[in-house]
Amino acid sequence: xxKVTQSSRYLVKxxxxxxxxxxxxxxxxxxxxxxxxxxxLGLRLIYFSYDVKMKEKGDIPEGYSxxxxxxxxxxxxxxxxxxxxxxxxxxxxxASRSSYNEQFFGPGTRLTVL
Amino acid sequence: xxxxxxxEGPVTLSEEAFLTINCTYTATGYPSLFWYVQYPGxxxxxxxxxxxxxxxxxxxxxxxxYRKETTSFxxxxxxxxVSDSAVYFCxxxxxxxxxxxxxxxxxxxxLSVIP
Numbered sequence: 001x002x003k004v005t006q007s008s009r010y011l012v013k014x015x016x017x018x019x020x021x022x023x024x025x026x027x028x029x030x031x032x033x034x035x036x037x038x039x040x041l042g043l044r045l046i047y048f049s050y051d052v053k054m055k056e057k058g059d060i061p062e063g064y065s066x067x068x069x070x071x072x073x074x075x076x077x078x079x080x081x082x083x084x085x086x087x088x089x090x091x092x093x094x095a096s097r098s099s100y101n102e103q104f105f106g107p108g109t110r111l112t113v114l
Numbered sequence: 115x116x117x118x119x120x121x122e123g124p125v126t127l128s129e130e131a132f133l134t135i136n137c138t139y140t141a142t143g144y145p146s147l148f149w150y151v152q153y154p155g156x157x158x159x160x161x162x163x164x165x166x167x168x169x170x171x172x173x174x175x176x177x178x179x180y181r182k183e184t185t186s187f188x189x190x191x192x193x194x195x196v197s198d199s200a201v202y203f204c205x206x207x208x209x210x211x212x213x214x215x216x217x218x219x220x221x222x223x224x225l226s227v228i229p
Contacts, residue, residue, distance in 0.1 A: 004157070031214055042203065042221035043158075050214040058216070090157055094215075101207075102148065103217060105157035 003027070004106035006091055012112045019078040021109050023091030030095065032074035033103060034058075034066065037088040049074055081113045116141045120204045120220035127194055127227050135189040135223050137178075137204035145206040147171075147180050147187040148217070152201045161189075161202070194227045201225070 007022035025032065033048040035058075045058030047066040055066050063085060067075045074093075078085055088110050092103040121136040139145065146165045150158040162171030167182035176191045187204060204220040 033217075040221060043217075043219040045216060048214065048216065056214070092158075101215070102160045102163060105150075105159065107155075107157045 004091055004093055004104050006089075006106040006109050008109050009107060010110050010112075012114065013078075013081050014114050015082060017078075017081050017113075019081050019111065019113075021076040021078075021089055021091075021111070023074045023076070023093075023106055024072055025074075025091075025093040025104070026072065027093070027095070027104075028071065029093035029104075030071075031093060031103075032068065033092040033094075034064075034074065034076045035090045035092065036060070037090055037108070043090065046076065081111075083113050085111065086113045087111060116145070116206060116208050116218045118204050118206055118218055118220040120202075120223055122221070122223065124224040124226060127225070129196055129227055129229050130193045131227075133189070133191040133194045133198075133225070135202055135204075135225070137187045137189065137220060139185050139187065139204075139206050141185075141206055141208050143208045145208040147178070148205045148207065149176070149178055149187070149189050150203040150205060150219075152203065152222075154200070158203060194225070196227045196229055199225055199227045 004025045034046045035043040049068040065077045090108045091106040094101045094103045117140045148163045149161040151161045152158045162173040164171040164180035170179045178189045201222045201224045205217045
């Protein structure tokens with residue numbers, strides 16, 4: 001079974017801190033994604049990557065950056081956390097570049113910025 | 115651009131009731147369609163999918179048919195159980211123009227099933 005793991009289930013940070021969210025997948029998937037999930041807004045794509053060292057902006061990239069140095073690992077970085085970045089963050093991965101390939105999700109990290 | 119609209123919740127049903135969650139989409143290409151489910155405290159997992167018009171996806175008693183003429187992918191289950199209580203997301207996958215495919219999600223429908 002595909003497994004996507006995220007470094008923390010819950011995280012509390014202060015405004016202005018630099019925050020790293022880590023995601024690891026164990027199925028050699030090419031594509032990896034970061035979403036944030038907010039009540040009433042569903043899932044919104046922040047960034048995605050279809051290869052090592054490649055990244056593409058999603059719908060809401062402002063205030064975030066990403067890093068993909070190894071195929072299995074995709075990191076989301078909040079350079080200077082703000083309270084409006086309090087949210088649930090979900091990582092996902094998928095194989096190849098095909099419309100019908102499903103994305104596999106991690107359990108999520110609930111980030112609170114005080 | 116692409117968009118997915120699904121019925122707003124929350125939806126509360128008694129056990130063994132019939133479930134329908136409506137989903138319609140707008141897409142510029144020929145998308146694949148998905149239903150994902152999120153149980154409390156967990157990430158999303160694929161429930162079912164359909165990749166072309168008139169395909170029916172099914173899993174765990176849930177079904178949805180890809181209707182191109184009405185741009186719909188409604189989720190149905192004949193008899194819900196308490197264990198079906200979760201948030202359900204409709205999604206489409208279409209070419210992003212960046213060498214990959216992206217999912218566009220609806221806002222989710224929370225289902226609560228009471229004994």
